[in-house]
Amino acid sequence: MLKIGVFGAGHLGKIHIDHWKQIPGTSLIGFYEANDSDAGSVLEQEGVKRYQDPDQLIADIDLADIVAPAAVHFEIAKKCLLSQKHIFIEKPLTQSLGEAAELVALVNEANVKCQVGYVERYNPALLALSGKVLQPMFIEVHRLAQFGSQASAVSVIMDLMIHDIDIVMHMVKSPVRRISASGVAVINEAADIANARIEFDNGCVANLTSSRISLNNMQKMRIFQRDAYIGINFLDKKTEIISLKDAGGSAGTSGFPLEMPNGNKKIISVDAADVKASDAMRMQLEDFADAVLNDRPVRVSIYDGFQAMDVAEQVLKKMSLHNEMHNV
Secondary structure: OEEEEEEOOOHHHHHHHHHHOOOOOEEEEEEEOOOHHHHHHHHHHOOOOEEOOHHHHHHHOOEEEEOOOHHHHHHHHHHHHHOOOEEEEEOOOOOOHHHHHHHHHHHHHHOOOEEEEOHHHHOHHHHOOOOOOOOOOEEEEEEEEEOOOOOOOOOHHHHHHHHHHHHHHHHHOOOEEEEEEEEEOOOOOOOOEEEEEEEEOOOOEEEEEEEEEEOOOEEEEEEEEOOEEEEEEOOOOEEEEEEEEEOOOOOOOOOEEEEOOOOOEEEEEEEEOOOOOOOHHHHHHHHHHHHHHOOOOOOOOHHHHHHHHHHHHHHHHHHHHHHHHOOO
């Protein structure tokens, strides 16, 4: 039985605690939360033991789930790794790239499992493409969130866009050649809306737009590759694949006929991918627990988390430079 300890009992931490109580093969030992109000609501609703000493919780567990504020991620994760505990850590990894690099090294030295909480990797609309060969040449992403009353000190890059940076890096699998970006702070001191163009060595280009001051929510990714267009709606959990197929191809192939410039006849086939309903947040925790129990690779590694953070930091720098040049 895998003994679990949760660090952080805020909004997201409470959801994690509830999931861990139901995941087979695990036993939720307790949680640590410095805020008495947050801790109290967990004790009332969940009936889980609260630890006053984080070091004691680390000593009593096999796996630490770090859902505390990003400001304390590094401190908690380092203690866990030095005690050779497996860790699940929410994004962003840390507050600085230097701290993130140190965690990568510590994970390797400790020889433990570590997964970063990029929950969109478990979105059923994305998982529906698991068997599809992806060779994107252009990617367009819009992640727009309705304006909320709560102020944020974190840039929309680290708040929202980093999810799409992680997915794009995972899909393209090529070194980044060039980044350009621009953004505007409308309500908060940090940017609320931003656009980034990421060019890769293999020729792929990704255009990412993120906003938290929109009228409507939107989470869409459009992937263009040779002979195919793939549309992913993360919000509505729908995926469509539009592809060019030979007119005399597989039996049952249907679609819209198209005559190519060279005289060949093709069919534009429109297919809805088989999207299986699931709880992405619970799935990522179950998947990580299974990776630990069965000693297999995790879906979102510590290096994946570092890589996404590295690119996000570059986007922030390019955005800052662009704003200075244009006196924004």
